[in-house]
Amino acid sequence: MQQLRDIHDIQSVPWWPLAPGWWLLALAILLLAFALWRWRAFLSLRIPIPGLTLGSWRWDAAGALRDLRRRARAGQASKTTAGELSELLRRIAMARLGRPACAGLTGNDWLDWLETHDPQGFRWHERGRILLDAPYAPAGQIGDARLLDLIEAAEGWVTTREPTAIPVRWFRARTSSGV
Template sequence: MDPILSPLQQTPQLRDIQDISSIPWWPPAPGWWLILGALVLIGYVLWRWRTPLSLRVPIPGITLGTWRWDAAAALRDLGRRAQRGQDPKATASELSELLRRIAMARLGRPACAGLTGSAWLEWLAAHDPNGFAWSERGQPLLFAPYAPPGVTAQDLMALIEAAEGWVSAREPKQPAWRWWRSRSVSASAGGGDV
């Protein structure tokens, strides 16, 4: 070797610095798969148990079952006022109106909006998820708003508790074709959810 040459001239095979290869976006890292799995699981849980969740926890932005939440709150308020001694006529008329709104929200406007009198009570008895005897014990709904005083607070509290059963009970499972058919019929009739 020649002592006069500089050290750079003595190594003839120098190479430039090489970049590392780019990181591909697919397939994602295992952490992203875990996050995706957790989101799918949370979505399934919210979809599967949407009615019980909507009754117990009002989540802002999620409007599944809000009529149930409002109806349960209105029934609790009505029950408190009936126990404090509110006029039975006013309580019976408010309960009758609230019960009709609950029935229309559960089963649609065409199913029950035009029913009055004993036909209304028979329809309630036929569609009640808890089997309350509406035909016999629901007479105060028909006559109390117009009759002289005679309805007791206990009678009205029994009706309020039966109406709470309407709110908390889940709808029976229907086959997919029946659900689709009932939605299309109610939509064409101008009905739908209230």
């Protein structure tokens, strides 16, 4: 009888150190967070992830241009489309290069400036003349295909990454240099 011992409980499982599976999960989460942070600019125009991209001027401008293209294809008046495109283009240019660079330009000076600073090399002076003529043209004389080409050229201003001259506000968003 003296050789018998009392029954002992099993020791509880400690919470630390973590099992290898938890370490792998933590590493995977960190790698995913780093990848999202690293490619946030690429994702901001292609995949709407509200927590990461909402608020950049590029995001808002790309959405406004997509909406303008949709309305132009749906039959919105060409004069209205041209006016809205002109306004959006000026706002995009000011967001990219700052208000002092382009805010006071009108007419041919505006088209020359657009052609000089366009990141895609679009021929604004030749093909963008519709922006100057649209307010005075008779209804139905403005080609919708030409407006869609201009919308596509304006998207080039949004998608091409270059550091901005100064941080600016556009719509309700804030940007920092290079974003």
